[in-house]
Amino acid sequence: MAVATRRLAALTAADPEVAEILEAELQRQRQTLELIPSENIASPAVLEAVGSWMTNKYAEGTPGRRYYGGCEQMDRVERLCQERATALFGAEHANVQPHCGSTANMAAYAAFCRPGDTILGMDLSHGGHLSHGASVSFSGQVYRAVTYGVRRDTELLDYDEIHEKAMAERPVVLMVGASAYPRTYDFAHLRAIADEAGARLIVDMAHFAGLVAGGAHPSPVPHADVVTLTTHKTLRGPWGGMILCRQEHAAAIDKAVFPGHQGGPLMHAIAGKAVALRAWGQPEMAGYAQRVVANAQALAQGLRDRGLRLVSGGTDNHLMLVDLRPLGLTGRAVQEALDAIGVTVNRNAIPFDQASKFNPSGIRLGTPAVTSRGMGPAEMTEIADLVSNVIGDLGDTGVAAAAQRRAHALCEAHPLPYA
Numbered sequence: 001m002a003v004a005t006r007r008l009a010a011l012t013a014a015d016p017e018v019a020e021i022l023e024a025e026l027q028r029q030r031q032t033l034e035l036i037p038s039e040n041i042a043s044p045a046v047l048e049a050v051g052s053w054m055t056n057k058y059a060e061g062t063p064g065r066r067y068y069g070g071c072e073q074m075d076r077v078e079r080l081c082q083e084r085a086t087a088l089f090g091a092e093h094a095n096v097q098p099h100c101g102s103t104a105n106m107a108a109y110a111a112f113c114r115p116g117d118t119i120l121g122m123d124l125s126h127g128g129h130l131s132h133g134a135s136v137s138f139s140g141q142v143y144r145a146v147t148y149g150v151r152r153d154t155e156l157l158d159y160d161e162i163h164e165k166a167m168a169e170r171p172v173v174l175m176v177g178a179s180a181y182p183r184t185y186d187f188a189h190l191r192a193i194a195d196e197a198g199a200r201l202i203v204d205m206a207h208f209a210g211l212v213a214g215g216a217h218p219s220p221v222p223h224a225d226v227v228t229l230t231t232h233k234t235l236r237g238p239w240g241g242m243i244l245c246r247q248e249h250a251a252a253i254d255k256a257v258f259p260g261h262q263g264g265p266l267m268h269a270i271a272g273k274a275v276a277l278r279a280w281g282q283p284e285m286a287g288y289a290q291r292v293v294a295n296a297q298a299l300a301q302g303l304r305d306r307g308l309r310l311v312s313g314g315t316d317n318h319l320m321l322v323d324l325r326p327l328g329l330t331g332r333a334v335q336e337a338l339d340a341i342g343v344t345v346n347r348n349a350i351p352f353d354q355a356s357k358f359n360p361s362g363i364r365l366g367t368p369a370v371t372s373r374g375m376g377p378a379e380m381t382e383i384a385d386l387v388s389n390v391i392g393d394l395g396d397t398g399v400a401a402a403a404q405r406r407a408h409a410l411c412e413a414h415p416l417p418y419a
């Protein structure tokens, strides 16, 4: 693309190989219906901030207390980012330095726990995140991890089980949040359980932070000791993490981030986070969170109408899980068939899945990215139709070709916000 090449003028001159890869990826994003619920489309303003000379600066420490000279502008941008985060989420303190959601969680645990302490988090196979106690993650290796899940009959969080395990195990931290849970949480109930068990409550809103920012999901901030989040998912910012907490925990959190788990902060990312946070108060993001949820409802309805079973029957947020077992299909086969026609989803375990982790029985779909492209409920019905056609006739080249044309037409009608 001529315009994109001009945008990458210095890169194209210095390194045509990498420039060509960036061009190819932009083309892929332009021509793909992105339904992976953890992905989104950052604004051109965010990209400018992240792609700037802010990457040149070391700024270990916190605003006003740096270990390096020359940090005047670093202090300004980080303070601005903190102020915007606390205002947007109604939090007392924000640490905006975590490089990603996993390091935010690392620091959050470390603020309260010592190695070997017990943490109670959601089972990975029921929708939890690796960093909530999985044995292959630091969280299951540094801490003694106990897990809870969803009920077999309703596929909703089992609050009785959480209560029982919290009282039996007396964890230092009760961790709440998930990567593949299509419903909201009863944060007041979880707070009460944590209090009764003498545990700290950490809520990881990596996935739904943008829905909270836009008022389309209950906020955990009034209930939790600490809230962690990513800035690149529904929040629509640059790749990164963030921690919100009560003032009483501010010093412990800040120390756990630096020097506990990170060195210098990514100041270009912090500039981008500040830009993304501001957008939530601007017309461009007004109603975005509500549209993401309304689109998820429409997509879920469309899939159900076409005979697909959704875990827990539907969704309250931006994502849903399709159970492929009734069709005798696997997640990998469906993911690959959709990939081939320009629709990106990810295979995912569903609760009580008997299949292998590498080829689980579900796919996970979400609406943040297609909503960012300006699509609405009518387009969601169109997506439900073409996706279910492919799933219903897996391997039929005629069906695949027709679905590909329809997916492509949706992308053409709803371009990315990049020149």
Ligand SMILES: *Cc1c(COP(=O)(O)O)cnc(C)c1O
Pocket: 038, 100, 101, 102, 103, 128, 129, 131, 177, 178, 179, 204, 206, 207, 230, 240, 241
């Ligand atoms: C995505 C996610 C994270 C963080 O992921 P990173 O890739 O480390 O940014 C943390 N918790 C949950 C629940 C997530 O879904």
